[in-house]
Amino acid sequence: MPFSFITTARLADRHALARQSAAAGLLAAACVAWSALPRPGASGPGTAVLAVAAACAVFGTARLAAGAGQRDLAVYHSPPARLGRWLLTMIRAIPWAEGLVIAAIILEAMHRSRPYHTGLLAVALLGYLFATHLAESGARPAVLRPQLPLIAAGLGLLVIATGASMLPAPAGPASGWLRVLAIIAALLAGCLALPV
Amino acid sequence: MTAQPQDRKVRLSWSVSGHARRLLTLALAGLAVAVITQRPAFAAAAAPAVVLLTAWRRDRPERIGVSLRPTALRVFENEHAAIDATISGTGDFSVDLLLRPAEAVETPGRAGLPAASAAGDGATTEATLPFLVRRWGRRSPGHAEVILRDRWRLLDGRATVPLPLIDCYPAPAVQDSRIVLSRLLNWLGEHSSRAYGAGTDFNGVRDFVPGDPQRRINWPATTRRGRLQLNMFAAERTQNVVIVADATSDVGETGATSLDLALRGAAGTARAYLAARDRVGFISYASNGAWIAPGTGTRQFYRIMNVMLAEAGAGGRGDELDRLPKAALPAGALIVVFSPLLSLRLIGALRDLRERGFSVLIVDVLNAEPSGGSDHLAGMTRRIWRMEQQAIRFSLRELGIPLAHWDGKQTLDEPLAPYTRKVMVGSP
Numbered sequence: 001m002p003f004s005f006i007t008t009a010r011l012a013d014r015h016a017l018a019r020q021s022a023a024a025g026l027l028a029a030a031c032v033a034w035s036a037l038p039r040p041g042a043s044g045p046g047t048a049v050l051a052v053a054a055a056c057a058v059f060g061t062a063r064l065a066a067g068a069g070q071r072d073l074a075v076y077h078s079p080p081a082r083l084g085r086w087l088l089t090m091i092r093a094i095p096w097a098e099g100l101v102i103a104a105i106i107l108e109a110m111h112r113s114r115p116y117h118t119g120l121l122a123v124a125l126l127g128y129l130f131a132t133h134l135a136e137s138g139a140r141p142a143v144l145r146p147q148l149p150l151i152a153a154g155l156g157l158l159v160i161a162t163g164a165s166m167l168p169a170p171a172g173p174a175s176g177w178l179r180v181l182a183i184i185a186a187l188l189a190g191c192l193a194l195p196v
Numbered sequence: 197m198t199a200q201p202q203d204r205k206v207r208l209s210w211s212v213s214g215h216a217r218r219l220l221t222l223a224l225a226g227l228a229v230a231v232i233t234q235r236p237a238f239a240a241a242a243a244p245a246v247v248l249l250t251a252w253r254r255d256r257p258e259r260i261g262v263s264l265r266p267t268a269l270r271v272f273e274n275e276h277a278a279i280d281a282t283i284s285g286t287g288d289f290s291v292d293l294l295l296r297p298a299e300a301v302e303t304p305g306r307a308g309l310p311a312a313s314a315a316g317d318g319a320t321t322e323a324t325l326p327f328l329v330r331r332w333g334r335r336s337p338g339h340a341e342v343i344l345r346d347r348w349r350l351l352d353g354r355a356t357v358p359l360p361l362i363d364c365y366p367a368p369a370v371q372d373s374r375i376v377l378s379r380l381l382n383w384l385g386e387h388s389s390r391a392y393g394a395g396t397d398f399n400g401v402r403d404f405v406p407g408d409p410q411r412r413i414n415w416p417a418t419t420r421r422g423r424l425q426l427n428m429f430a431a432e433r434t435q436n437v438v439i440v441a442d443a444t445s446d447v448g449e450t451g452a453t454s455l456d457l458a459l460r461g462a463a464g465t466a467r468a469y470l471a472a473r474d475r476v477g478f479i480s481y482a483s484n485g486a487w488i489a490p491g492t493g494t495r496q497f498y499r500i501m502n503v504m505l506a507e508a509g510a511g512g513r514g515d516e517l518d519r520l521p522k523a524a525l526p527a528g529a530l531i532v533v534f535s536p537l538l539s540l541r542l543i544g545a546l547r548d549l550r551e552r553g554f555s556v557l558i559v560d561v562l563n564a565e566p567s568g569g570s571d572h573l574a575g576m577t578r579r580i581w582r583m584e585q586q587a588i589r590f591s592l593r594e595l596g597i598p599l600a601h602w603d604g605k606q607t608l609d610e611p612l613a614p615y616t617r618k619v620m621v622g623s624p
Contacts, residue, residue: 098221157247
């Protein structure tokens, strides 16, 4: 069998791709489910955003599972095949992961949740973004090892900022703005102080 | 045969990676929602992404050195080959190397994924890009894409380098048996001839005459007859074989066209006869009709393969030759023709050869029919075409030209079996 090494390598790659896509898909589902809790009303914009988030999760996972795509040498295709190829091209062209991030944050903002809830959502979204990057580039998780100190610093800042936002707010019309600005300023200061 | 490395400096094109874009989306969305809703928890949610984005670096190499060397300049169809790549000047960036395959070239692994990855250490990065060529021809395996990534994976630097040309020869068909003519050349070879000589095949006994070697005395026969008997052996001779590949038409399924089969069959036959130390010549029957005189050895095989690639691969279709070149046809040669028999000029040339006394054998490599509709007229046209083809083949058989059909899937031994089991009568 002259194609043995190619077949073996492709099989191994297919398994790796399936594992990485499944991991990203599970994280995407977790993000959508977590951001939807507690569930907003049965109708209205909440349901629409939830639908968008779910669609982004499904198509984002499908995009990862479909891979980068190969050059097609055939000149003529049947109409169903052409439709399938067009759909695949569309799925590959749209940035589903970015859509999922925005939809999940909007969904989270649509109901009053505790700051720790938002913090956990941020951690899940970060995990989803890393899983997507690994599945997309075919890299091993070991490539993230140099980033571990920075990820730890980011998560530390997240914990501190979440804790700060859980403190009781003083009364006043501008207190919310001030707290947001204070956290952003602390964040920027922390970033500038990091020895990168 | 290995190639000289192809060294060059290439300019990198830098862009923001998809990962950086997604982190930026998370950071901006979190900060925007925090400001709009006055909820500081969303600003906190942006913190990890903002921290990761601060690692953005400005110092990056503008050019890198790329050295590409194919492990072999000559390969056969479906034979594994590789490109050895050396990337220099990458600093501490990690290097991913992708092979973007050209037509009829396959690579292991998923499309768009690196065939080789290495962490940069400031010196050089070495990697191997394996590939496999599916169809014969002189072609480049494709392009090598070098991707540099910083340790935070926020920046992508890309460069594309064309790969050097390699010669991919048709995969020789399997042929273990050989057709042997009744009259062979007087040159030393491996085929047992009818003449007595110093070979190894026993050919009878005769009376001993003074001067004969005593070690050849057949003692049992001597005892029976009462006088000295001597063992006789067949002489071992060589033969001239000229292979003709018809490159005037290329019909059939891609990868198994008549031209593919003609070249694979010709390569297999050339290899089989050269292995038996016969003298093999080759004629590429096309508009520019190149040929190579009979010769022996491995070098002759590669000469034949080069002529095949240069002439048949050039795709020259046009005015064909009326007669095959005389200089390429030594007297008494066995002529093996691989053709779909669609060129009337070639058929005329073969008739002419037979009438001149050459031993000709045709391997028919036509495995396709004209396509068309399924209506009555199309069916009738196909029937007429089939009858024409049958008539052509019948007329050739009537002239004494054996004809064997080969579908490209079985070995060449099977269609040639009726002719390899007996000696083929040849002309002096």
